[in-house]
Amino acid sequence: MSSGQKAGVLKNPHESKMYSRFSHFYDRIFTRLFTERIVNAVQALNIRPGARVLEVGVGTGLSLAAYPAHCEVTGIDLAPDMLERAREKAFDNGWRHIQLREMDALNLDFPDNAFDYVTSFHVISVVPDPVRMMKEIHRVCKPEGKVVIINHFRTTKPVLGPIVGALDPLTRRLGWSASLRLKQAFDGVPIRIEQRFKTSPLSLFTVVVAKNEKQTRNGHRIPNNGAGHPSQTGEPLLRP
Numbered sequence: 001m002s003s004g005q006k007a008g009v010l011k012n013p014h015e016s017k018m019y020s021r022f023s024h025f026y027d028r029i030f031t032r033l034f035t036e037r038i039v040n041a042v043q044a045l046n047i048r049p050g051a052r053v054l055e056v057g058v059g060t061g062l063s064l065a066a067y068p069a070h071c072e073v074t075g076i077d078l079a080p081d082m083l084e085r086a087r088e089k090a091f092d093n094g095w096r097h098i099q100l101r102e103m104d105a106l107n108l109d110f111p112d113n114a115f116d117y118v119t120s121f122h123v124i125s126v127v128p129d130p131v132r133m134m135k136e137i138h139r140v141c142k143p144e145g146k147v148v149i150i151n152h153f154r155t156t157k158p159v160l161g162p163i164v165g166a167l168d169p170l171t172r173r174l175g176w177s178a179s180l181r182l183k184q185a186f187d188g189v190p191i192r193i194e195q196r197f198k199t200s201p202l203s204l205f206t207v208v209v210a211k212n213e214k215q216t217r218n219g220h221r222i223p224n225n226g227a228g229h230p231s232q233t234g235e236p237l238l239r240p
């Protein structure tokens with residue numbers, strides 16, 4: 001039994017059949033739920049011409065139409081079946097500015113500081129190690145680069161939080177964890193949240209826009225191993 005599984009009740013979300021055997025249902029279920037929010041978040045970035053963009057966990061490519069043709073986009077995902085659907089979209093639409101690669105978000109095969117923007121939608125609560133994913137995003141994103149995450153995070157509200165948390169064994173089987181908190185995902189990662197908001201009061205999803213911090217205020221590089229991290233120097237990581 002793999003870690004995270006308990007008598008068939010708990011499951012590692014990324015192993016869900018949603019991302020393999022049932023991937024052809026994915027767009028039918030999630031297009032209406034996800035696409036508008038993703039497209040608005042990408043467009044709000046005003047991605048500059050020539051910029052390099054990484055999307056982590058691109059899935060079936062619900063976001064791809066939002067990226068302007070004047071930037072270079074690399075979408076990665078671990079699930080070949082999901083990527084296949086993204087490739088179909090890119091091919092059908094002639095999106096030559098988009099490259100798709102099979103890759104693990106926890107071990108990105110890119111050098112440090114390779115991207116101006118890193119986006120990731122509905123993935124951080126799917127991977128087995130959210131903090132590691134954020135550290136990889138921090139590593140490959142340039143200093144001062146933009147990071148945009150959209151995800152469901154467990155609320156800190158006293159009644160609702162435990163109720164949603166109790167659904168976690170079910171949502172894990174469907175393909176995501178319902179118990180991840182925002183603060184937990186960014187824990188120890190020098191990425192400064194600039195904005196976080198919901199697109200409607202009842203939305204389950206939070207849009208997080210952040211800046212990659214690799215430099216101190218006096219211009220010295222912060223090493224990627226986390227030494228000199230703002231959390232260790234008393235600077236706040238999360239803005240309310």
Ligand SMILES: C[S@@+](CC[C@H](N)C(=O)[O-])C[C@H]1O[C@@H](n2cnc3c(N)ncnc32)[C@H](O)[C@@H]1O
Pocket residue numbers: 014019030034056057058059060061062076077078079082103104105106120121122123126127128175176
């Ligand atoms: C809920 S889907 C989101 C897909 C897309 N971003 C969207 O918003 O529709 C989660 C995606 O994360 C991918 N994923 C899970 N674990 C991963 C990992 N370790 N590395 C890369 N992708 C991963 C899954 O294959 C799946 O495509």
